[in-house]
Amino acid sequence: MLRSRYLIVTALLLLIGLSAPMAAQDKDKDKGGDKAKDKAGEKAADKAAPKAEEKAAPQAPAGDKVELKWKFEKDKPFYQEMTTKTQQEMKVMGMDVKQTQDQTFYFSWTYKEDDKDKNMVVVQKIEGVKLRIDIAGNPISFDSANPPAAGNNALADFFKALVGTEFKLTLDKDMKVLKVEGRDAFVQKLTQANQQMEGLLKKILNEEALKQMADPTFGIVPSKPVAKGETWMRDSTINLGPIGSYKGSYKYTLEGLDDKNKDLAKIKIDTTLTYSPPTDVGEGLPFKIKEAKLQSKDAKGTAVFDVKKGRLESSEQTLNLEGNLSIEIGGMATNVDLKQTQTTTVKTSDTSPAAKKP
Numbered sequence: 459m460l461r462s463r464y465l466i467v468t469a470l471l472l473l474i475g476l477s478a479p480m481a482a483q484d485k486d487k488d489k490g491g492d493k494a495k496d497k498a499g500e501k502a503a504d505k506a507a508p509k510a511e512e513k514a515a516p517q518a519p520a521g522d523k524v525e526l527k528w529k530f531e532k533d534k535p536f537y538q539e540m541t542t543k544t545q546q547e548m549k550v551m552g553m554d555v556k557q558t559q560d561q562t563f564y565f566s567w568t569y570k571e572d573d574k575d576k577n578m579v580v581v582q583k584i585e586g587v588k589l590r591i592d593i594a595g596n597p598i599s600f601d602s603a604n605p606p607a608a609g610n611n612a613l614a615d616f617f618k619a620l621v622g623t624e625f626k627l628t629l630d631k632d633m634k635v636l637k638v639e640g641r642d643a644f645v646q647k648l649t650q651a652n653q654q655m656e657g658l659l660k661k662i663l664n665e666e667a668l669k670q671m672a673d674p675t676f677g678i679v680p681s682k683p684v685a686k687g688e689t690w691m692r693d694s695t696i697n698l699g700p701i702g703s704y705k706g707s708y709k710y711t712l713e714g715l716d717d718k719n720k721d722l723a724k725i726k727i728d729t730t731l732t733y734s735p736p737t738d739v740g741e742g743l744p745f746k747i748k749e750a751k752l753q754s755k756d757a758k759g760t761a762v763f764d765v766k767k768g769r770l771e772s773s774e775q776t777l778n779l780e781g782n783l784s785i786e787i788g789g790m791a792t793n794v795d796l797k798q799t800q801t802t803t804v805k806t807s808d809t810s811p812a813a814k815k816p
Contacts, residue, residue, distance in 0.1 A: 523683035524712065524723050528633065528676060529768025530569035530580075536769060537585065538565045539811045542802045549795040555594050562588040564812035570626075577628050577636060584623045586812030603812065616655070619647045625668070633676040635669040661699035678710065678725065678761055678770060686714040699736060702747055706731045713760075721766040727775060729757035735783075745787050752781035752796065764806075773804045 544559040564586035570579045590599040600606075600614045602621045626639040645663055649656040680690040689711045697703040709728040716722040733752035759775030779798040784791055805811070 523685045524715065524765060525683040526679040526723060526763050526765065527768055528679065530578075532569055532571070535566040535568040537807050537810045537812075538567070539563075539805045539807070540565070540802065541804075542800055545799045547797045551792060557594070558590075558592045560590045562586075564810065566810065573628060577630050580627045580629060582625045582627060584620050585810055587617050587620050589617055616648065616652050619650065623647065629676070633679075638665065638668045641665060641668055658700065662701055664697070664699060667696060667698055678763065678773075680710070684712045686712055688712050700745075700747070702736045702750060703734050704731055705734065710761075715765075716762070721764055722771060723763045723765055725761040725763060727759040727761060727773075729759065729775065729777065730754055731757060731777060731779070733779070733781070745785055747783060748786050748791065749784040750781065752779055752783070754779055759802075769806055770804065771806055774801065776801045 539562060541562040542559070544557075544561075546557040546559070548555045548557065563584065566581075566583045566585050568581045568583075570581055573579055586602045588601045588603070590597065592598075600617045602618060605618050606614050623644050624640055625644070627635055628637040628639075630636055641663060645656075645659055648659050677692060677694075680688075684690065689709055691710070692708050694706045694708070695703060707730045711726040711728075713724040713726050716724060731754035733750060735747045735750040755778040757775070757777045759773060761773035762771040763769070764771040777800045779796070779800070781796060783794045783796065785794060786792070
């Protein structure tokens with residue numbers, strides 16, 4: 459019984475750890491430096507800018523201000539590699555447990571068309587996954603470029619099911635996700651890999667959560683041109699059902715253009731992230747999070763935006779999360795002390811970094 463409770467707690471905290479970097483990059487509400495609502499660009503036409511415009515050098519508005527605005531070319535994808543490294547220390551039922559996670563997701567983003575309401579339709583595809591987890595000296599690894607034989611590892615089968623998944627996103631002129639298509643097929647693929655996860659996955663991967671998770675990229679830009687030293691703010695909330703929710707507050711500061719490449723704008727990021735336990739624990743799940751006090755410390759990062767190409771070039775964010783949880787399993791409460799450090803990096807390229815190497 460104690461061993462089962464221990465394993466469930468460990469698995470649950472793994473999910474919390476995996477979900478935090480998504481929340482830390484999520485977009486919900488954007489606000490300018492004057493606390494007005496942030497808009498990622500004034501004209502929807504810029505989302506499909508022609509090649510000639512993309513190749514032209516960026517022109518700074520009057521007052522040496524820089525316009526940070528997304529640009530897309532129809533049917534031409536760009537790729538992102540998102541890597542999160544996590545160091546986690548837990549005290550569970552009197553036992554000290556150290557856990558490390560090293561996960562990499564490869565995504566592609568492709569602008570397809572405008573819908574009848576002039577909203578932009580973009581396809582996000584999971585191109586590949588690489589994962590290594592070490593729990594108390596027991597390593598688990600998976601690489602979609604070199605997957606193990608089917609059926610040999612339940613966790614490997616689960617992550618293998620992620621690869622190739624596509625979501626069709628509809629975004630308004632403010633770059634906010636209005637709709638995500640592909641949820642049902644996604645959940646079905648994952649539950650085929652692990653039937654025991656079906657109840658939990660359906661609750662975590664709710665429609666609103668997918669909207670938030672599907673938009674980790676576009677929310678960094680302000681609504682108007684900004685000068686060196688100017689700041690803008692945004693807040694976000696992501697609800698993961700029985701796993702709980704994250705509330706984030708983000709302060710962005712333009713540090714200026716790169717000395718060697720004036721196409722690149724450097725942005726400082728200061729983050730506050732707070733975890734809250736779920737209000738709806740759901741039925742049929744093996745655990746309930748009764749209480750939780752988790753809060754970020756020293757969360758900061760930097761981003762580089764390519765003004766000429768109109769996209770995020772790279773970013774790096776570090777997050778320290780500390781606190782405690784009370785988890786109920788089989789009617790018995792288990793207290794968990796948690797310390798976690800995460801570093802998340804994002805790199806953008808024109809070619810897929812997930813391509814299988816010979």
